[in-house]
Amino acid sequence: MLEIEQIEEESNIHSIIADADRLVYMLEARLDEARCARDKMAIDLGYISHSASILQSIDVDERECVNANPEQNSGINTEVISENSTPPNTALRGNIAQAIPQTTCRSVKPPQVSLxxxxxxxxxxxxxxxxxxxIVHNSSDLAVMEKILLLKEGLVGKAQNSIKGIRLIPENYKWIIETLHKNYLDPPTNRA
Structure with a gap:
C-alpha cells in the first residue's frame, strides 16, 4: 500500500486529474458560449423562432444530463414500460411543449414589408x-414601443396631428389606437 502511495506522489496523478477537470470545465463553457451565439444568430436571421430554440436547448440539456452520468446509465435498465404508459422523458417533453406556445419555424427570412x-x-x-x-399590432414579437414608432411612422398630415398631443410611451399605446379609431374608423354619422 505504501508503494502505491509513493508511485502516486511521484507521478503527480492528482495534479494531472485536476488539470484535466479544469480543461473539461473550460471546454464545456466555450461550447455553451458557441451554442448560445449560434442560436442567437439563427433567431436574428429568422431560421428558428425563440421558443423553438428554447425547446431545442432543453432537449440538448436532457441528453447531456444522461451522458454526463455514465455510471448511473451504464447499468441494465430493468424497468418495464407497458404499452399504455408513456416514457418519463416523453411526458416531460410533452409538459414543456404545452408550456411553450407552438410557433412555426421559418427556414428563410421573410422579405421586408413596408407599411x-x-x-x-x-x-x-x-x-x-x-x-x-x-403586421404590427397583433405581433407578439414586437415591443409596445416598437409598435408605437411604426404606427407614428405610417401616419402623415392630419392623421399624425390627431395624436400629436399624446406622449409616445408604452402606457399610451391603447389611447393612441382608440383616438385613431374614434377619428377615422368610427366617424360620427350626420343625421340631417
Whole structure:
C-alpha cells in the first residue's frame, strides 16, 4: 500500500486529474458560449423562432444530463414500460411543449414589408389599419414601443396631428389606437 502511495506522489496523478477537470470545465463553457451565439444568430436571421430554440436547448440539456452520468446509465435498465404508459422523458417533453406556445419555424427570412402611409382620410385609414393590425399590432414579437414608432411612422398630415398631443410611451399605446379609431374608423354619422 505504501508503494502505491509513493508511485502516486511521484507521478503527480492528482495534479494531472485536476488539470484535466479544469480543461473539461473550460471546454464545456466555450461550447455553451458557441451554442448560445449560434442560436442567437439563427433567431436574428429568422431560421428558428425563440421558443423553438428554447425547446431545442432543453432537449440538448436532457441528453447531456444522461451522458454526463455514465455510471448511473451504464447499468441494465430493468424497468418495464407497458404499452399504455408513456416514457418519463416523453411526458416531460410533452409538459414543456404545452408550456411553450407552438410557433412555426421559418427556414428563410421573410422579405421586408413596408407599411403604407395614412393621411387621415376616412377612406384610406381602414385599409391602413387592416395592414398595420395584421403586421404590427397583433405581433407578439414586437415591443409596445416598437409598435408605437411604426404606427407614428405610417401616419402623415392630419392623421399624425390627431395624436400629436399624446406622449409616445408604452402606457399610451391603447389611447393612441382608440383616438385613431374614434377619428377615422368610427366617424360620427350626420343625421340631417
Amino acid at each position: 403604407p402611409k395614412s393621411h387621415g382620410s376616412a377612406e384610406d385609414f381602414p385599409e391602413y389599419w387592416a395592414i398595420f393590425e395584421a
